[in-house]
Structure formats: structure tokens, C-alpha cells
Amino acid sequence: MRLLLIDNSNTRTKLTLSLPGGAFQHTCWIPTADVSPEALETTLGNLSFDGAVICSVVPEKSRILHDFLAPRVPVHHLTAESPLEIGIDYPEPDRIGADRLANAVGVVARHQAPAVVIDFGTAVTFDVVSAAPSYLGGVIAPGLGAMGEYLGRKTALLPLIDLEEPAHAIGRSTVEAMRAGAVIGYRGLVREILASIRRELPGDAIAVATGGDAALIARGVPEIQRVDSELTLHGIELVGRRHFGALP
Numbered sequence: 001m002r003l004l005l006i007d008n009s010n011t012r013t014k015l016t017l018s019l020p021g022g023a024f025q026h027t028c029w030i031p032t033a034d035v036s037p038e039a040l041e042t043t044l045g046n047l048s049f050d051g052a053v054i055c056s057v058v059p060e061k062s063r064i065l066h067d068f069l070a071p072r073v074p075v076h077h078l079t080a081e082s083p084l085e086i087g088i089d090y091p092e093p094d095r096i097g098a099d100r101l102a103n104a105v106g107v108v109a110r111h112q113a114p115a116v117v118i119d120f121g122t123a124v125t126f127d128v129v130s131a132a133p134s135y136l137g138g139v140i141a142p143g144l145g146a147m148g149e150y151l152g153r154k155t156a157l158l159p160l161i162d163l164e165e166p167a168h169a170i171g172r173s174t175v176e177a178m179r180a181g182a183v184i185g186y187r188g189l190v191r192e193i194l195a196s197i198r199r200e201l202p203g204d205a206i207a208v209a210t211g212g213d214a215a216l217i218a219r220g221v222p223e224i225q226r227v228d229s230e231l232t233l234h235g236i237e238l239v240g241r242r243h244f245g246a247l248p
């Protein structure tokens with residue numbers, strides 16, 4: 001079965017075609033703000049697939065995706081009721097972002113439990129999976145993009161900058177000082193949150209990073225063991241294959 005997998009998150013909507021053996025083909029993304037029937041026709045018009053899995057944290061765009069796909073193929077929406085095959089030890093499972101559930105499923109299958117997934121997207125989310133394995137909860141903080149954008153928007157003299165590795169901690173220009181604040185500061189945020197989670201979580205949790213800013217931040221944080229850029233899509237794939245009874 002050829003499955004279309006969609007990670008509809010707040011900045012970028014990632015799409016890929018999962019082939020019967022599990023390989024990904026035509027992996028691409030469109031800005032979430034641009035998701036429309038026309039954009040989907042352009043992106044998906046020439047692809048053939050037998051089913052689709054939508055993992056969305058943007059309800060308005062989820063409806064557009066559903067209305068485009070449902071007349072064509074069976075569609076599964078990833079929710080807490082999906083065949084996650086991990087427990088959910090959390091007061092209101094329906095409130096957990098679908099992308100966070102996908103990350104939890106992905107980390108158990110591709111890495112190990114207990115685990116902490118750190119997803120560096122629009123928000124940075126920490127998702128904690130116990131040894132059981134069960135989804136326990138986590139942390140939500142502003143993403144790195146917000147750190148960069150905020151000062152550019154709220155001050156008269158600071159520019160909007162591209163976030164890159166700062167050459168020095170002691171910035172010798174406005175841009176370098178802002179990069180040091182964002183990138184070095186962000187690594188500090190991640191370390192402190194991770195250490196606090198590890199103190200509360202029994203066992204030796206692996207930390208796996210994913211999301212748009214994962215590589216930039218994780219390379220300065222030795223407490224993160226792995227970067228797995230396509231972790232969310234792999235979690236979506238597993239849930240979709242179980243739902244459609246089409247495990248490779």
C-alpha cells in the first residue's frame with residue numbers, strides 16, 4: 001500500500017509518500033500558511049497513493065487537507081484514539097498535539113524507551129515516554145524562530161536575522177550579539193529543561209531531537225544523543241500502516 005503521510009504543523013506542512021517497503025519518496029514541504037486546494041493539487045496532482053494519514057495541529061488546514069483527500073482515498077486522522085501501541089498516561093489525551101503523539105510513537109519504534117523527544121519547530125516541545133512505554137506529558141516553550149523574530153519586531157534598532165551559529169559568545173556586532181543570545185541561550189534552555197525532566201523520570205532516558213532547528217541546536221548540546229529529522233513522519237507512518245492493516 002502506498003500511503004501519503006502529512007505532518008501539518010504550524011510553520012511547515014511536511015508531505016511524503018511511504019512505499020510498501022517503508023521507503024519515503026517525494027518528501028517535500030509547503031508553508032502551512034499556503035496550504036490550499038490549489039497548492040495541494042500542484043504538490044500531489046501527479047502522485048498515486050492508496051490512503052492518507054493526516055497529523056495536524058492546525059484545524060483550519062486539517063479541514064482543507066481532509067476535503068482535498070477524502071474524495072480520493074481513505075483518510076486517517078492521527079489522534080489519541082489511533083493505534084499508537086503505546087499507553088497514554090495523561091489526564092486529557094485528546095488535548096495532546098497529534099505531532100507530539102507521532103513523535104512518541106516514532107521514538108519507541110526507532111530508538112528506545114524511556115525517551116525524551118525534543119521537537120524544534122514553531123514551538124519547542126519536549127515529549128516524555130516512560131519505560132512502559134507510555135506517553136507521560138512534557139514541556140512547551142517558544143521555538144527558536146520566535147527568539148529571532150521577537151527582537152526584530154519589538155525594537156526600533158534590531159534587525160530580523162537568520163539564525164546561525166554565532167562565531168563568538170562575545171558578539172562584536174548587533175547581529176552576532178543577537179545570534180549568541182538566541183542560539184547559545186536556547187541551548188541553555190534545552191539543557192535545563194532536559195536535566196529537570198531526567199530528574200523526575202525513572203530510568204536512563206535517551207534524548208532525540210527533531211524539527212527544523214534540531215541540527216543547529218543539538219550540535220551544541222551533548223545531552224542530546226541523537227537527531228532524527230524525520231521522526232514525526234516515521235511515527236505517522238507506523239500509525240497509518242497499523243490503521244490500514246498494511247505493515248511492511
Ligand SMILES: Nc1ncnc2c1ncn2[C@@H]1O[C@H](COP(=O)(O)OP(=O)(O)O)[C@@H](O)[C@H]1O
Nearest residue numbers: 009010011012120121122123144145211212213
Ligand atoms: N527552509 C526553512 N523554512 C522555514 N523554516 C525553516 C527552514 N529551515 C529551517 N527552518 C527552521 O525550522 C523552524 C520550523 O521548524 P518545523 O519543524 O518545520 O516547524 P513546525 O513543525 O512547527 O511547522 C523555523 O522556526 C526555522 O527556524
Ligand SMILES: CC(C)(COP(=O)(O)O)[C@@H](O)C(=O)NCCC(=O)O
Nearest residue numbers: 009010011057095096097121122123
Ligand atoms: C505545541 C504545538 C503548538 C507544537 O506545534 P508545532 O511547533 O510542531 O507546530 C502543538 O503540538 C499543539 O498545538 N499542541 C496542542 C497542545 C498540547 O500538545 O498540549
Ligand SMILES: [K+]
Nearest residue numbers: 009099119121
Ligand atoms: K511539528
